[in-house]
Amino acid sequence: MKKLVWLILFALVLSSAAMAQNISQIKLKDLQRVLTTKTDRIQVINFWATWCAPCVKEIPLFEKLRTDNTTIDITLVSMDFDLDPDPAKVERFVTRKNLQNKVVILAETDPNAWIDKIDKSWSGALPATLIINTQTGKRKLVQKELHEGDLEKLISEVSN
Amino acid sequence: MKKLVIVLLAIVAIAASPVKQGFEVGDTAIDFKLKNVDGKTVSLADFKDAKGYIVIFDCNTCPYSKAYNQRIIDLNTKYAAKGIPVVTINANDPAASSGDSFEEMVRIAKQKNYKFPYLVDETQAVAKAYGATNTPHVFVLSKDLKVTYIGAIDDNSRKADAVTKRYVEDAADALLQGKPAPTSKTKAIGCGIKWKSA
Structure with a gap:
């Protein structure tokens, strides 16, 4: 009986993993x-x-933004690789x-070699959010935890 | 007249430039008076024979701080004897990060047997004055508080034995030789300092 319970649990774990999105590892040039x-x-x-508590706290804002605004692209870039190159933790988090x-x-x-290539004003501290109008080149970088309404305001600032 | 115009232009330019946050390499940093984990107040001026200082904004909770903890202890072991002591400062708001309370600082300093100050920057005024953003964030200062290096400890957070560039050691060695740091500014991924909400 006990074995059966374990088998069922195991099957559940497997199936939930199978449903998770495929998270790709990208390089700087892709970003x-x-x-x-x-x-x-x-x-x-x-x-x-x-591992970043304020990052985890603000992620629901991006999930809500995704359903509220379908005219934008959202990319959640995990910076876990620097301390832990095994993607398992990120995959488990995304599933849970x-x-x-989209998570990548x-x-x-060697972050010192590329932080400036993402944004010169970025200290490298997490969380950080970059909002870009690629047509006009307008961009905003926020280097702190976001709160309700912040994203909408930033998007309208780069939009016009 | 021409001179006056230039002076006026300079004043306008200075007034129009955004307020500078924190120190850059070459600036003269400020000393501070902060409470240590033993309850006593510590200033850089307390180190009478210092030839320089390795000031590190650090904390209890950040995984990068944990990854670098032993390397910070080793930096002090190596350089305090040469006259460049390590001074660590925690500026995280415990209301935003409960593991960064003073009590936890005391516990960690005891557990790790810190031989260097671990100071609490309760008002966050020192972190703001220095322009610290991450933990750990290092400022190497000369004896007269001139900033010679700002940034990361080295180029590999995850593996101490895979480091190829020891930025802080190189800056400290250069300071001892009276030379400028070979690399004076670096950036690293890290935990943002947990600022008090306005």
Whole structure:
């Protein structure tokens, strides 16, 4: 009987893992392409990590934004790789929170070599959110936890 | 007349430039008076024979701080004897991060047997004055508080044995030789300092 329970549990774990989105590991040049490719859609890029409490706290704002505003692209860029190159923790997190936004892992080491290439004013501290109008080049970088309404305001600031 | 115009232009330019936050390399930093984990107040001026200082904004909870904890202890072991002591400061708001309370600082300093100050920046005024953003965030200062290096400890957070560039050690060695730091500014991914909500 006990064995059966374990089997069922095991099957459940497997099936939930199978439903999770496929998280790709990207390189800096892939991210730079997102930042610079001209599109009518405002790009909202959030830099986060599973270990970062304020990041985890603000993620629901991005999930809500996804359903509220279908004219933008949201990318949640996990910065976990620097401390833990195994993607398992990020995958488990995305599954557990049932995240619908696109999640990618930035698989780069030696951050000093590339932080400035994402944004010169970025200190490297998490969380950080970058909002870009690729048509006009207007961009906003926020280097702190966001609160209700902040994202909408930032998007309208780069939109016109 | 021409001179006056130039002076006026300079004043306008200074007034129009955004307020500078924190110190840059080459600036003269400020000393501070902050409470240590032993309850006593510590200032940089207390280190009478110091040839410089390694000031590190750190905390109890950040995984980067944990990853670098032993390396910070080792920096002090190596450089305090040479006259460049490590001074660590926690500016995180415990209301935003309960694990960063003073009591927890005391516990960690005891557990890890810190031989250097671990100070609490309750008002966050020192972190703001320095322009600290992450933990750990290092400022190497000369004896007369001139900033010679700002940034990360080294280039590999995850593995101490895979480090190829020891930014802080290089800056401290240069300071001892009276030379500028070979790399004076670096950036690293890290935990943002938990600021008090306005």
